[in-house]
Amino acid sequence: MTGIPPVVLDRASGTALSVQLADALRAAAAGGALRPGDRLPSTRELAAALRVSRTVTSAAYDQLLAEGWAGGRRGVGTFVLGAVPSTPAAPRPGRGPGAPAPALVDLRAGSPCLEVLDRAAWRRAWRAAGDQPPDLRPDPAGDPAFRAAVGDHLLRHRGLVAGPDDVLATAGTSAAVGEVARILPPGSRVAVEDPGYSRAVAALRDAGIEVVPVPVDDDGLVVDALPGGLAAVYCTPAHQFPTGRRMSAARRLALVTRARAEGWWVLEDDYDGELRFDVAPLPLLGALGPDVVVHLGTSSKILSPTLGVGWLVAPAPLRADLLARRTATAIRPARAGQRVLAALAASGDLARHLRRLRREMAGRREQVRAAVAAAGCVAEGDPAGAHLVVQLADPATEEAVRADAARRGLALDGLGRHHQGNGPDRRAGLVLGFAAPTRAELDRALPVLTAVLRAAGRGSGEHEHQPGQRDGQSQPQQHPERTAPAPSVGPQP
């Protein structure tokens, strides 16, 4: 372990001590006092040495970890990592040959973009939340100001009319899926998209639900492939996860019509619905079928999972069942994050943040598409959200690309693991998330991504893949994004 670096903190300054400390440590690294591989003192040691609380040192380390400047693991320690090398890194001293380098840039999907989050607005919101009195007996539906803010948000950004009483606060999408699953009759079957969001599938199984995988194509969930005897269908119509397609209007109508006819619920997971870069979005399922649809949203992708806050708009009888369960068990979403989100909405900071985020994600998306194209591959997905998909020849290629990338310090997510099984429809490829890295990290990572894809192309043959015919459907491709050449596995040299 390196000694305690020289740090001077100004307690009279308006800058948080943790921010000052992170700045000082970065400066120490820039000045050579700390070098890559150096082990930092523990948060406890540093707190004692600087006479600050561990909250301060932990926050500073968290920031440095989030930036990728430091890396570490509980019990082992925190190490200075420094910048990601733009060329493959030489093995570090003390590291066995061939061992993967630490994942310095993480291109997996599902995390938010902290870089565009205005930290001053974030602080203001916490302050405003703290100005409110603590609750004695909180309403199990959630904080009233939060529910009103969600109603405004849904109207403004998603075209869904929902008053505060139509909204329930949730502890996030998975928790909400679990809640709904637990008020279904025992032994219920719920259809899910395949490939699909594995956490929701796990939440359903965790609630004792029998999960029925149903294929997706370029128009989203294949409604005709839904079996009978369902209690509910879980889907991601705005931006199918992971394929990145939106559900067509015809499918939306068919889904809601069948739900009504057969008496099941539709769980509409609108996880990144606020991020759409082209045309006006199609009507939400929640707007087409307010009597049969449970609309689910979350702040985890657009702000931070720190808040642990989501929302749900559901028909009144289902809402009543959910509230009855919350009251009986006292299991209900925490209010602290609800208050922060309500304050962000009330100040207008949330709307400003979403504008910035949309701009940033649209720009990054183009950057990733270009990097993938530079390797002769095609990045698929509608102009929306914070991820793109690159299809690859087969699971072996997917695995090879991910391993190669890991060796070069790039964490990539495989497409295959988003399938439920190993059937013939199983796709192989990459799901490229671009929200989590900083701009600088992305700039460093994308040439590596191009190189990795290019190397994979040299290592494998070509492979003709025809999306949209997987499930026997053959629809005209009207969307400009969909006229891209069918992705070939391995780049064209």
Added chain:
Amino acid sequence: MTGIPPVVLDRASGTALSVQLADALRAAAAGGALRPGDRLPSTRELAAALRVSRTVTSAAYDQLLAEGWAGGRRGVGTFVLGAVPSTPAAPRPGRGPGAPAPALVDLRAGSPCLEVLDRAAWRRAWRAAGDQPPDLRPDPAGDPAFRAAVGDHLLRHRGLVAGPDDVLATAGTSAAVGEVARILPPGSRVAVEDPGYSRAVAALRDAGIEVVPVPVDDDGLVVDALPGGLAAVYCTPAHQFPTGRRMSAARRLALVTRARAEGWWVLEDDYDGELRFDVAPLPLLGALGPDVVVHLGTSSKILSPTLGVGWLVAPAPLRADLLARRTATAIRPARAGQRVLAALAASGDLARHLRRLRREMAGRREQVRAAVAAAGCVAEGDPAGAHLVVQLADPATEEAVRADAARRGLALDGLGRHHQGNGPDRRAGLVLGFAAPTRAELDRALPVLTAVLRAAGRGSGEHEHQPGQRDGQSQPQQHPERTAPAPSVGPQP
């Protein structure tokens, strides 16, 4: 609805707008501009009129509602209630004869004492929490600073040695009980105390657990009455809920010994373990049996359910299973409240608050005991926590007392509903919580409580009840609290 009352807010003041607004409304009532029964403008209308955000008006109304100054229901409106009359209130205009008055003072157990919570400390903690950067991919175990703070708290206040890695953050006790229940094998049987904490029982049932009620006596859970074939036992050893007794040292050892021998887990719910007014507490089950005990704590009773934060200390294999489930489902406790609690602990404000709270609860407990004694009844329970128990002759008397109290504006909780069934061991009585009301409310409520109990005594005969012999046990009563005369149902005139 009354018009918008004249309110002048000083935006340059250091006092939060919501606090200024609540003050102004109280002043308007004192000056006669608002009178009991007046309907207040909606938070939206008032926000528009005063040009403040709805967060401000909602917070002000929440405060007034929490104080019992205003009452209301979503969709109907918020009404000025004014002070609780110390004599039975005459029916209000517009209210049918015999209809219960609004419950102006709530003596039910389970809520915290907001009155001794230092609002400046609360604000500081939220501010400190907001100074920390948002999380990108939060550790499913919880915020590291929070877990370290819980470790310190457990060592200082509960004599349990737990490092940050031994602690998991939870979303509160019920949520934690549910989490543990879901990693038990399907069809597991879990024993619970009868009478016991109904929310935990509901959380277990919700997870598909078969719940087995087991009697309690003055020494807590009757360990000898536990059947075989269990997966776990849930209990409240520090302060049995609702009877208010602590589990004897012999029972604690017997419980842990049997858990080891028979291979089940013990869930130790330490919901108000910080509140002990006499001797040093007995060793925690978690200290006696760290290999078999899941120790559960919460901030909901000592601070506010707003935080939605609890903690769990469990053997490593069980912790690993819990973390695996959290990772797979992405269902995990929100971090916002964890950060606030960690900040309260780091500043020393939590320790100060607990000292104040302990003093306050000890004083209130004596006040309630005196009010019950003035009616010739006995308030039972160890010198701990924030509730006392008065046993009554039978369910009919319990119901009559509760109904009479409700007519006089007092919300009381029956003892009977904390039993699982209607067996011959079912107790009748009251569970009197004294944390939630303000001091002024308690001062007004206790004479009403005395009067209600006295009236019940006149209406029913005497009844000899012998606690401690319920389950065939007859232990010497060594504790001073336990030498009180056996409670007679109905007071002695």
